[in-house]
Amino acid sequence: MSYREKIAWLSLIAMAVAYGPYFMFVGRGPGPWEPLPHLHPLGLFALVSMVRMLILGAGYLYLRLGSPREERQPLDERDRAIEHRSLSAAYYVLIAGMILVGCFMPFSSTGWTIVNAAIFWIVAAEVIHYSVVVASYRVQASS
Amino acid sequence: MMQGSISNRIRTLRFMNGEMSQAELGQRIGLTRQTIAAIEAGKYSPSLEAAFRIAQVFKVPLGEVFQWDVEATPLKAS
Numbered sequence: 001m002s003y004r005e006k007i008a009w010l011s012l013i014a015m016a017v018a019y020g021p022y023f024m025f026v027g028r029g030p031g032p033w034e035p036l037p038h039l040h041p042l043g044l045f046a047l048v049s050m051v052r053m054l055i056l057g058a059g060y061l062y063l064r065l066g067s068p069r070e071e072r073q074p075l076d077e078r079d080r081a082i083e084h085r086s087l088s089a090a091y092y093v094l095i096a097g098m099i100l101v102g103c104f105m106p107f108s109s110t111g112w113t114i115v116n117a118a119i120f121w122i123v124a125a126e127v128i129h130y131s132v133v134v135a136s137y138r139v140q141a142s143s
Numbered sequence: 144m145m146q147g148s149i150s151n152r153i154r155t156l157r158f159m160n161g162e163m164s165q166a167e168l169g170q171r172i173g174l175t176r177q178t179i180a181a182i183e184a185g186k187y188s189p190s191l192e193a194a195f196r197i198a199q200v201f202k203v204p205l206g207e208v209f210q211w212d213v214e215a216t217p218l219k220a221s
Contacts, residue, residue, distance in 0.1 A: 002177045076169075077190050078178040140181040 003067050004079055005137040008130045010059040018052035019123045026116045041112050045119065078140070086132035090125040097121025146214040153183045153208060156201045172196035
């Protein structure tokens, strides 16, 4: 498994661990904090973001120390092609989500529901990005 | 459209050049070992520039490294 594939797996795991429970919690329905502004959900989001950063930081350190220098080469043309493909896929998910959140949700939802929906689509786009990276490296793996 | 697939002789050429490793070949043309492995296995088609670089390393024409295998396509009845 290449270094960049490991990084993509790490990013996916960090997002699943941090944002999975967050969206399960906020997805249960509008809480008592629904009217804006309210700092409770913001604090919760900051907490899960810090958890994600910690997982990423520890993971990067582990992978950097555990991978030989030649594994950590700059992007080559295949890496750039995979990056381009994955970002294109993520872009469409992000645009679709933002259209839904910005153009349709204001007619039916308010406050933190809209904010969390926007965060969800950003995270979904990131998940698509790293998933396409992992899938591309898997498909092109020689063994 | 003409159907076909790209095959290559990189493994053979590496063997003929002192069992050159994938990592060494990659280093000489600015690609990672994994990319060389993917090209060798036919799972990634390199850019024209990278293809020329590979041929240059082995000091052979491009056609000796990569081949375009045309697949026979049945004629459509009109």
